[in-house]
Amino acid sequence: MRQGAVGHVRSVERHGRFLVEKRFADPRRRDTEVLALRELLHQGLPVPELVEVGPEAVLMTLMPGERLDAGSADLRLDRLRASTTWLRRLHELRPPGRLPSAPDDALTARRYRDAGGPALPLVVPPAGRxxxxxxxxxxxxxxxxxxxxxxxxxxxxxxxxxxxxxLSRAAWAAARKDPRSFDALVSGYGADPSAVRAWFPVHAAELWLWFAGAGPPEYLEQLTRELVRWPDA
Known part of the structure; x- marks a missing residue:
């Protein structure tokens, strides 16, 4: 059984209690997850509770539910819209110290151009708070x-x-499955659609570089075909 999409995750039993074990190839990513979950424990968000933190694995509580996209397309839209309540709440919290810094989008743009990706209007918007x-x-x-x-x-x-x-990264990724997802997320969050769309080329370049480095090749080919048609991608 898996919960989440990243890392080596499985369900385990400890003393009659079902938990989730997650293993990390990069200890820095483990440390970030532990830091975030400890900070969020009493903040009201629906997140797992840490049970045990070891050098190679983290044990946490097994959370109820199914993947957001496990139901119908219309149900997925309702769930996306509901998720914006938690996304806004997260963004309103005081961030803990020692959180990693944001991705370097200017570097992403340079790497994308150097790698010969399809032409994109790559202008990094000014960062907000x-x-x-x-x-x-x-x-x-x-x-x-x-x-x-x-x-x-x-x-x-x-x-x-x-x-x-x-928000823009979530909206761009979700809209690749269903274009209606953009409105569900952006209107649910209460953001300016044009400001959200301004970030789209950055996310497209980031994903293209990921597929170029990690594959699989067919994913890179599909995304390349989409980006050649920008801004209709």
Whole structure:
């Protein structure tokens, strides 16, 4: 059994209690997840509780629910909209010290151009007030029962960053599955759609570089075809 989309995750039993064991290849990502979950324990967000932190693995409580996209397309939209309540609340929290810094988007733009990716209007928007960001607000990291969000998982990419950038990344990724997802997330959060769209080329370049480095090749080919048609991608 897996919860979340990153890392080596499995369900385990300890003294009659079912827990989730997560292993990390990078101890820095483990440390970030532990820092974030400890900070969020009493903040009201639906996150797992840490049970045991070891040098190679972390044990945490098993959260209820299914992946956000496990139901129908319309139910997914309702769940995306519901998730914005928790995303706003996260961004309003005081960030803990020692959170990693935001991704270097200027560096991403330079690397993308150097790698020969399809032409994009790569202008990095001015950063807003830094906030506590999850780092990967996607279907696989959100659990739901009916239309209610029951868990936000995989905090290993948490960082101090621009909340609008995080919303935009979630909206761009979600809209690649269903274009209606953009309105569900942006209107639910209460953001300016044009400001959200301004970040889209950055996310496209970031994902293209990821596929170029980690594959699989067919994903890179598909995304390349999409980006050649920008801004219709």
């Amino acid at each position: 830094p906030a506590f960001c999850h780092g990967d607000w996607t279907d696989g990291n959100l659990l739901a029962v009916d239309a209610g969000i029951t868990a936000v998982l995989d905090w290993e990419a948490a960082h101090l960053g621009d909340p609008l950038r995080e």
